[in-house]
Amino acid sequence: MKSELELRGVQQRFHARGVEGGYITAVDDVSFTLAASPPQVVSLVGQSGSGKSTIARNVLGLQKPTAGSVLYGGKDIFKLSRAEYDEYRRDVQPVFQDPYAIFNPFYRVDRALWKAVKKFGLASTRATGLELIEESLRAVRLEPENVLGRYPHQLSGGQRQRIMLARVHMLRPSFIIADEPVSMLDAQVRKHFLDILLDFQREHGMTTLFITHDLSTVYYLGGEVMVITKGSIVERGPVSTVMHEPSHPYTKLLLDSIPQPDPDARWTTRINVDELDEEEKTDAPATAPETPVI
């Protein structure tokens, strides 16, 4: 397990028709470092199209940057030896945005977990593998009997996304790259998910790069935040500092464009929600969720 994940001058261009130069620059000279210890949450915020997902794909080795490099333990991830690559693969794991598309509709959801067990040699027998899977499912508050043996379309979005967390729990990577993992979940399920992520940080020492366009999630997670616009990171700092004393004009703009989670700041327009709970910062209904198992 290496201690550092670093982007050095990463640039990602895509061919595009009808634009100047014949390409667009999705990520423009981005450099930052994620440290494994102390475990932390670093949020990456920016509007749609600012290049967040592209950075995630670069970090995960799914897309080779057109310039610059992604370094794991000081080495370019596209030039690793076999053993180093295996280590990198296990140590840097994703949670993706769309909890439905992440599962191959052809197979039962168990397969995603068994794949992890087999590919990374987590267990030598089927029994220990199953034990591991069940333990990890419980760690993300899923009952194994409710999800194992099912097809993806038979589970809720929250369940599917937590299976992905269970996968992460089994692999125990140092780095989780989470690309808008909660944007398709409702407020209550969302909080659940974020709490599990924070648990992982505390109990298993995982560092998360949390990509989002939703500032209330950033507040909730705390830690550090990086602000990206048009492919460039314009600001990085502790959440409280950046949110209260933004130094870049874009960050100010971003902060102005969202409803203030500050109870002292009043909405000027009429709103229906009685009182925003300061602690949860979500508008979760007080009633029980429709399904007992989310």
Place this chain on the structure above:
Amino acid sequence: MRLLTAVLRTIRHSRRLAVGLIILGLMVLLAVFSPLIVHAIGGGSDPIEVAAYEKWLVPGPDHLLGTDQYGRDVFAMVVSAMSVSLQIGAIAGVISTVAGVIVAFVAGYKGGWIDGVLSTFTGILLVIPTFPLLIALSAYAKNVSLFQVGVMISIFSWPFAAKTIRSQVLSLRSRPYVDLARVSKARDLEIIVTELLPNLLPFIGVGFASSALGAIFGLVGLEVIGLGPGGVIDLGQIIFNAISTGALTLGAWPMFVVPIVLLTLLFAALNMINIGLEEVYNPRLRGVAGE
């Protein structure tokens, strides 16, 4: 093995698919046992030999479908012709599907210049007028065998399969589950076979069925102009025979009707299989069916 259970599961969930498969299965069975059936009809001698019986016998207990202008037993002819038609369909279907799938996967999954070259090549083949070329080829190669005709027809039908499947590969290869497989250390070939291929089965099925049908009807076309493979009778030839001899006016209607019914059945069965596959694989339709 897992594929087999998947196939069984698929069949359980669509009546259409099951019916299509049963019809096709029966036809294949008939084709497989056609030599035995023909032998039984002939009772020792060859019922398809010229002047085996009297000309233009009407259907009766001895000759279920009557005889033709040469005194051949029509039932025996139809049975062996169907076997020939299915063979040409299978030969061309398999060759063009395999070629189409390989080209589509290489082009679609690898992308870049490889895709450019392969797609251009496929595109060129697609716009070549197939039938005239087929005629020219068959005229050039005298006395071609059934297999050779199958190969010739495949040359022109694989690009269709390649084109449909490639566009599907393109849309599937950027699916998040492919990314998940990649971060789980799956290799390219493994991703193609285990992640993409199963989801493409319906399209591969469509590719196979349309190539097979194209070949069967292509052979009918060649027979009509007398350029079919030597020494074999397919369903098209019987139909053509019936038309050119005016068999219908002579009361020998089975000679015309039965091959057409068989071709229609085959067409229907293949289409039912396609629609059934689609039904089972489209998750939204699957939800309605109540998995």
